[in-house]
Amino acid sequence: MGVEVRGLSGRISDELARRGDGGWMEWAKTLSVRLVSSNGGTNDWLPMAGSYRAIPGGLRFDARFGLSPGLTYEAVFHPSRLPEARGDEPPLVSRHTPLIRRASSTTRLTQVYPTAAVLPENLLKFYLQFSAPMSRGRIYQHIHLRRANGGEVELPFLEINEELWDPSMTRLTLFIDPGRIKRGVRPLEEIGPALEEGKIYTLTIDSQWRDANDAPLESAFRKRFRVGPPDRDTPDMSLWRVDAPRAGTRGKLKVSFNDPLDHALAQRMIFVRDREGARLEGAIELSDHERRWTFIPRKPWRAGEHTLVAATTIEDLAGNNIDKPFDVDVFDSVQRRIGANEATRRFEVR
Amino acid sequence: MKPFSPVSRARALAPVLALGLMTSSCLAANWTAGFEEGKPAIKSISQITFGPDAILFVADSKSASIFAIATEDAKAGAPGKMIQVAGINAKAAALLGTTADQVLIDDLAVNPISHTAYLAVSRGRGPDAVPTLIRVKQDSQLEWVNLDRVKFSRVDLPDAPTDTPPAEGRRGANPRVETITDIAFLEDRLLVAGLSNEEFSSTLRSVPFPFKKVARGASVEIYHGAHGRFETRAPIRTFVPFMVGNEPQLLAAYTCTPLVQLPLKDLLPGSKVKGKTIAELGNRNRPIDMIVYQKGGKDYLLLANSSRGVMKVSTDKIEAAENIAEPVKDGSTRGLAYETVKGWTGVDQLDRLDQDTALVLRHSEGSVQNLESLPLP
Numbered sequence: 001m002g003v004e005v006r007g008l009s010g011r012i013s014d015e016l017a018r019r020g021d022g023g024w025m026e027w028a029k030t031l032s033v034r035l036v037s038s039n040g041g042t043n044d045w046l047p048m049a050g051s052y053r054a055i056p057g058g059l060r061f062d063a064r065f066g067l068s069p070g071l072t073y074e075a076v077f078h079p080s081r082l083p084e085a086r087g088d089e090p091p092l093v094s095r096h097t098p099l100i101r102r103a104s105s106t107t108r109l110t111q112v113y114p115t116a117a118v119l120p121e122n123l124l125k126f127y128l129q130f131s132a133p134m135s136r137g138r139i140y141q142h143i144h145l146r147r148a149n150g151g152e153v154e155l156p157f158l159e160i161n162e163e164l165w166d167p168s169m170t171r172l173t174l175f176i177d178p179g180r181i182k183r184g185v186r187p188l189e190e191i192g193p194a195l196e197e198g199k200i201y202t203l204t205i206d207s208q209w210r211d212a213n214d215a216p217l218e219s220a221f222r223k224r225f226r227v228g229p230p231d232r233d234t235p236d237m238s239l240w241r242v243d244a245p246r247a248g249t250r251g252k253l254k255v256s257f258n259d260p261l262d263h264a265l266a267q268r269m270i271f272v273r274d275r276e277g278a279r280l281e282g283a284i285e286l287s288d289h290e291r292r293w294t295f296i297p298r299k300p301w302r303a304g305e306h307t308l309v310a311a312t313t314i315e316d317l318a319g320n321n322i323d324k325p326f327d328v329d330v331f332d333s334v335q336r337r338i339g340a341n342e343a344t345r346r347f348e349v350r
Numbered sequence: 351m352k353p354f355s356p357v358s359r360a361r362a363l364a365p366v367l368a369l370g371l372m373t374s375s376c377l378a379a380n381w382t383a384g385f386e387e388g389k390p391a392i393k394s395i396s397q398i399t400f401g402p403d404a405i406l407f408v409a410d411s412k413s414a415s416i417f418a419i420a421t422e423d424a425k426a427g428a429p430g431k432m433i434q435v436a437g438i439n440a441k442a443a444a445l446l447g448t449t450a451d452q453v454l455i456d457d458l459a460v461n462p463i464s465h466t467a468y469l470a471v472s473r474g475r476g477p478d479a480v481p482t483l484i485r486v487k488q489d490s491q492l493e494w495v496n497l498d499r500v501k502f503s504r505v506d507l508p509d510a511p512t513d514t515p516p517a518e519g520r521r522g523a524n525p526r527v528e529t530i531t532d533i534a535f536l537e538d539r540l541l542v543a544g545l546s547n548e549e550f551s552s553t554l555r556s557v558p559f560p561f562k563k564v565a566r567g568a569s570v571e572i573y574h575g576a577h578g579r580f581e582t583r584a585p586i587r588t589f590v591p592f593m594v595g596n597e598p599q600l601l602a603a604y605t606c607t608p609l610v611q612l613p614l615k616d617l618l619p620g621s622k623v624k625g626k627t628i629a630e631l632g633n634r635n636r637p638i639d640m641i642v643y644q645k646g647g648k649d650y651l652l653l654a655n656s657s658r659g660v661m662k663v664s665t666d667k668i669e670a671a672e673n674i675a676e677p678v679k680d681g682s683t684r685g686l687a688y689e690t691v692k693g694w695t696g697v698d699q700l701d702r703l704d705q706d707t708a709l710v711l712r713h714s715e716g717s718v719q720n721l722e723s724l725p726l727p
Contacts, residue, residue, distance in 0.1 A: 024493075024494075025493075033447075034444070035443075035444050035447060035448070035449070045441075045444035046441060046444050046445045046492060047445075048444070048445065048446070048447040049445050049446065049447075049494035049496075063447060064446075064447075064494065064496075065446050065447045065448070065473055065480065066447075067447060068447065068448045068449070068452065071448065071449065073447070124550055125550070133476050133477045134476070135475035135476050136454070136475050136476075137454045137475050158585075158636075159636060159656070160529070160531070160545070161456075161638070161698075162396055162411070162456070162529045162530075162531065164527070164529060164545070164547035165527070165547070166525035166526075166527060166547065167412060167477065167524075167525065167527060168477055168525070169476060169477040171525055173547040173548065175550065178550075210475075211476075212475070212476025212477060212478070213476075214452075262548070262549075264525065264526070264548045265548055265549060268524075268526065268548070313549050313551070314549075315549055315550065319550045321549070
């Protein structure tokens with residue numbers, strides 16, 4: 001956005017050009033653009049940041065940031081503050097209101113992961129997947145965890161000011177406060193766990209949460225689930241069921257986990273290598289409430305041995321990874337750590 | 351966020367002071383030697399902190415990079431000036447041509463030389479938000495910081511070692527982000543704490559400055575062995591470098607508020623470090639920010655919290671502090687003594703303005719945020 005004043009004498013614009021970078025506040029005394037507040041005034045507001053330059057027979061201001069739809073901006077030019085100004089010429093004022101984009105509610109919360117209706121007592125996180133980019137800033141007020149009687153669980157989530165969004169801001173990671181799930185942690189003893197086995201909870205997302213276009217969600221979202229026993233076992237690849245496809249086809253490789261895995265990590269941390277050790281390209285799908293992983297290769301399967309690979313940092317719903325459980329009992333099994341970066345399981349394509 | 355100031359270092363790092371000063375003066379001319387001139391491609395600003403010679407470090411979580419920017423704001427400020435700006439979020443918004451609900455102030459850092467306050471401000475709240483810097487001078491006037499042509503240097507943080515490219519069928523970019531939760535400069539390195547939005551892991555990197563390429567996997571996993579028998583991976587929320595005896599240490603506050611001490615010498619790439627829990631600071635509470643300062647010849651730590659106000663912790667007994675290995679049953683606190691500072695409510699950001707004054711960004715009822723200078727307690 002730019003504002004131009006024209007019709008100045010060549011001598012004045014030469015003089016302005018000489019002023020050079022005298023600082024933005026100096027220029028702004030002659031020409032400024034301010035936001036008009038809802039009561040119609042501008043006096044309180046600083047002029048907008050931007051750059052000034054003299055143009056032939058005039059002066060130009062380029063705002064650094066775009067104008068926001070629906071807000072009113074006022075440009076004021078003071079001829080009396082020009083170099084060699086004569087007398088008290090009144091200021092020239094111009095107002096502009098960019099058209100408002102209709103902020104209609106079209107964004108939805110499309111899925112909450114994990115998708116299962118029964119979740120372990122020591123569940124570590126939820127992912128909230130939205131249909132379009134959302135806005136950040138004080139989001140936790142829109143997220144509630146309620147007991148069956150409607151009572152709200154107090155501060156169940158790790159509230160992180162930065163908020164854990166993916167780059168597109170369509171997925172939010174919501175950690176359950178580890179202090180409310182770990183064994184032996186002080187907050188747990190004082191205020192109890194966020195989730196208790198055998199009870200029913202509802203995760204509720206308010207519709208007032210705004211998307212990136214400042215429109216509220218299409219509707220509120222509720223996920224009702226029952227809490228099962230805690231999961232303190234690490235994911236174990238030897239217990240996974242692997243159904244190998246037939247050679248020469250692009251059939252699905254089907255892998256069933258012994259334990260549901262983290263939705264994001266199961267898509268990122270599991271892959272297939274061929275006999276030469278090359279990673280196969282293809283499409284991954286998760287189903288059966290994050291218990292089943294399928295892979296369709298881009299090229300037909302070749303006969304022979306293949307390797308299913310998982311990073312040892314892959315987590316189940318309670319944050320246990322192949323390397324170690326979420327809570328390590330230091331007097332017990334801490335030496336059980338595998339140490340390698342990946343776990344593997346061989347299978348044969350015939 | 352918390353420059354390791356010459357004042358506190360002079361005392362806190364007394365045993366290495368001579369060496370430290372010599373190193374600094376030898377290197378003084380070299381801090382910006384490898385800098386290029388131009389416009390740094392900053393995609394987001396999560397954290398800011400000052401280093402030597404008015405160099406501002408900008409942590410960009412979106413591009414997984416740290417920028418070092420020569421602000422050239424190196425003229426010594428007058429002592430004892432108090433910055434006060436009521437409604438700073440609305441004023442910053444007006445400067446950026448929008449309303450307070452469309453800006454977020456993500457961090458605050460005071461230039462220890464000029465005592466100018468720098469604010470990391472996001473114009474917009476969605477994925478297209480524009481990150482920018484606004485500074486507040488000692489006369490409390492706001493100024494937008496133009497980064498179109500500055501001297502800067504950049505270092506990219508490596509992905510987690512287990513990271514693999516997104517599989518086919520997952521459109522767009524890798525959804526994994528490592529959010530930088532705090533940074534601090536110490537001597538010749540920048541310490542960077544991060545938290546992943548996928549696996550539950552917390553990393554602390556030590557990045558040499560002037561920047562070199564950061565080795566892949568140059569991160570440490572931090573454990574704290576508190577709470578009886580269970581050690582856990584825990585994300586660091588905020589930290590400060592601090593001398594305990596003769597050894598540089600980090601005092602780190604975890605998301606579930608124990609205060610943990612970690613020796614810096616243990617923070618080697620790829621290592622697993624266990625910290626010592628030296629204080630339990632209570633439940634229903636999150637640490638937000640902390641600074642160290644001196645008063646009456648004693649060292650203190652000031653920790654801003656989400657719901658328990660600001661805690662002043664006397665650190666002169668840290669050396670002798672014992673690890674808290676047993677859960678505290680009676681509801682009282684254990685470890686280092688602390689007091690809650692009265693009246694410091696709603697603190698969102700905290701830094702030291704000068705040796706006697708703190709600068710806080712805090713919110714009152716509603717969404718109004720004020721920038722206030724408060725005498726250090």
